[in-house]
Amino acid sequence: MNKNHFKFWPPRLSKSLTIPKTTIYDNLVISTKKYPDKIAIHYYGRSITYTELLEEVEILAGYLKKKLGVEKQEKVLLFMQNSPQYLISFFAILRLRAVVVPINPMSTTQDLAFYVKDCDIKYAIIGEELYDNIVPLIKETSLNNIIVTSYSEYSGEYNENNDFKPNLANNNQKLSNVIFWKDALSETYQIDEYDGLEDDVAMIPYTSGTTGMPKGCIHPNRTIQANTVGASLWMNMTADAIPLLTLPLFHVTGLIHSALAPIQSGSTIVMMTRWDRDYAAKEMERHGCTHWINISTMLIDFLSNPNMNSYSLSSLQVIGGGGAPLPEAVGEQLYERTGLRYYEGYGLTETISHTHFNPPNRPKLQCLGIPSFDVDARVIDLATGSEVGPHELGELVVNGPQVFSGYYNREDENKVSHIEIDGKQFFRTGDIVKMDEEGYFFIVDRLKRMINASGFKVWPTEVEAILYKHPAVEQACVVSAPDKKRGETVKAFIILKTDFIGKIKEDEIIEWSKSQMAAYKYPRIIEFVESFPTTSSGKILWRELQEKS
Template sequence: MGNAHYQFWPNRVSMTITVPETTLYENLEMTAKKYPNKKAIYYYGASFTYKELLAEVNALAGYLEHKLGAQAGDRILLYMQNAPQFIISYYAILRIRGIVVPVNPMCTTEELAFYIQDGQIQNALIGQELYKKIEPLKERTTLEHIIIAAYHDYIDENYIIGELPPEVQTAAQEYKTDHEWKWIMEEGLTPSVYKGESDDIIVLPYTSGTTSLPKGCIHTNKSVQANTIGAFHWATYTPNAVSLAALPLFHVMGMIHCMNTPIYGGSAMVVMTRWDRDNAGLMMQEHGISHWINISTMLIDFLANPKYEQYDISSLRLIGGGGAAVPEAVGQKLLQLTGLRYVEGYGLSETISQTHFNPPDRPKMQCLGIPSFGVDARVVEPVTLKELSPLEEGEIILRGPQLFKGYYNRDEDNRDCFVEIDGETFFRTGDIGKVDEEGYFFIVDRVKRMINASGYKVWPTEIETILYKHPAIQQACVIGVPDPVRGENVKAFIILQDSAKGTVTEQEIIEWAKEQMAAYKYPRIVEFRTSFPMTSSGKILWRQLQEEERTVSEV
């Protein structure tokens, strides 16, 4: 890897960091000692200090250990939406040296069964709205105990600033055969002396499983600390920073940037159970949000809000995120409205979020950024693994302190995903990208997302980026559809801006696109939609759209 990017390194930030040999739980313990009475969490009118947060973490840890028999090394399911109880649960599991298995609240019963069996899980902490999905699994899996949390218990019932999500409005129910959260806090049990180590496995986030069964990514205190502390320095958090925790905390980006990093720095977290652009604006204004890490679809939705200008968001100091590139037009609108440039990054479950960041003082649009602290990233020819020259497209491979230990119980996958180059072990990301002369990385697309149109390679992300330049387009998703002559055709699903609905036609979009890109690239088919299928972390489910299209074509 070249060092061209070092000349654009953020001002006042050292080019290396030493990852501490302390643990994530000790981050919370130290912050609570330094700032016991400082607000840690704001949640729909209620607030909790770091002293109170630590006390509840220890009470839950004591219950897990003494009442449920949980031990060090046990994998414990965390199946919950964003709420104070998610944060308490996560750190309580770490307190007993257990392993957090965070799963998407949208998971079905059968998907949960897979995670529970794969990890031989006996204990689960869940939101009460999810109980009906998981309760049947006690009869046919290894699951024995369920702790049930009601988000409503942690709000101020007089909260009137914004509309509460339905799950938050619902008061705690009674469960005769499982463990209610309120019992646990009343017990006030004390866990055994903490003896956590840097090399302890602490979290097992699963990959999405869009091409195969989900795979658990083995992360230790050391790998998670690398990105927690890297994010703290890169984004210049301080104890008085205020972070909007709107990204799902089960997802590695939300986990690192909206929970672990603020806790490390003693910052405040303003927690949203469900994304709502009006609530977000009100919370920014009420709490003086300084840091908002998000995903592009959130930002697009926020800036499309006709009530946007009603909110005072002048406290914002950093807006950034990852998962999908922010369209240039959206980035320009953000700059015009706030004076802030969007700071994109890149990462994976296998790297517990970021391996690349854009320098906040010099970001580039639709750009992954430059390699983070201690990361060696390269673009190579996928077959020969020869490192490519600037602007040549190939597979991104990388190594660094945040890299996982491997996939849980997946020996064959582990053999396939790692390669040895110059005596060093690199991870194959499966992402096609390129690096420019200044050392900034750009993604072209996923290897498996490529469209083959008349023998030409077409990358959907590139087409989407161009489509976003059309003023009538709010969101776009491009897929390949079968074609008897060309092999595959390019199809674009479009959500129009409200002002363009009924006035802009599909054919007008096609004709415009024809002028903007090569003949083999432009969409031959356009379909307007009012919404897209989305993950709870805000990513468009392009594969679901593609499968729907191919099912229709086969009928």
């Protein structure tokens, strides 16, 4: 295990972390006891205290248990956008020692059928706008009870566009086993005292399926707690912190860094259901937001806002994220605007968010950071499995307290996704990285995304980082394209900055690229587009662009 990174560890922070034996649900109870009247959530003009939040969690848990019959370790599908109801549902499920199965709200009926069958799900709590996607499954699958909520039930005066207006209440097609949220919370049932354990399975989030069918990742309270507490300490999140929540809660980064860590700390969450750069800036100014964890595409959009200088961002203390490397040029733009350095992290669904953080006092741009508390991270040769030296490319493997218990019902994949080194089990991430002599890790790309151009390995992320240095480029996504001579060649989809639209041609960027990177790397094909397809968490769907090439 390389320990060079300890030289750059944040001052006055222990290098190891004792994980509490308490559960994620306990975190909410403890924070409520400590800060009963403190605001837990600001949501479009409405404020909810910790006491109010816990009371509604208890009421919903009672309904799920006594009315619907949800049992311990029963899997419950959570299918909605960011909202107070999401967190109320999340903790109510955990209150029963049942299992949260969080699903991307962009999922289709076919997607949902897979998840329901894979986990044998009988119960779901959903956002009203997703009703049509899930209701066909009631007769075709094990799903038989659905609680439906409209976000307008909790939004206040700042819901300026009336985005969350309910419609289902007037729908005569509502099935008998579909329950309205307000009806579920109108009944109070007494349930047994909570006796949850650290090894109870708490969540089964699904991987995005970038390397095949989605796989459920089994996470007990223990692994989730490791990153919840670790994130609070690393980001210096206290009860007086005010994080802005913009990443989706179904995604592990948004859940851990913008919800569970703040609740464990007793912080106040400023929650957004949908990304809107102007509204985000207004909320930062209105509430004095201190922390914002995002994704690079979200920050790029935020900084390109022509109205940016009209907002005060002086309250921000911590800004960072993961999911994709932040282009160096964007990081410098952020520093010029706010005086803050963006610090990136790295993680996976299998590790319930981060395994790596950049030290706040010494971050490096376009860098995954250094291993988090008690994480043993190594780089191994793709062919031999042996460790490689500094600056050599290889696959990242990790061992740590946040690593999942395994894929749900995927024994064969559990075997191939792990490797033993020095008597320890390491998870194989499938990400190609390199480590410098100081112990910082740098992403090169996904193993599956590599371009083989005339036998030369080209990593799209590296090419994208260089393209961002061109003054005309707002966003870039690099994919492979078929080539008769080279087998594959490099193609770049580019979104131009507004001032350059119609004033620059594709060939000009190709010529510029020749002087910036090796001959086998520079893009032979450039295509200007107005937008990229993205996931709801903001990741660019490069496979969709690949299919167009």
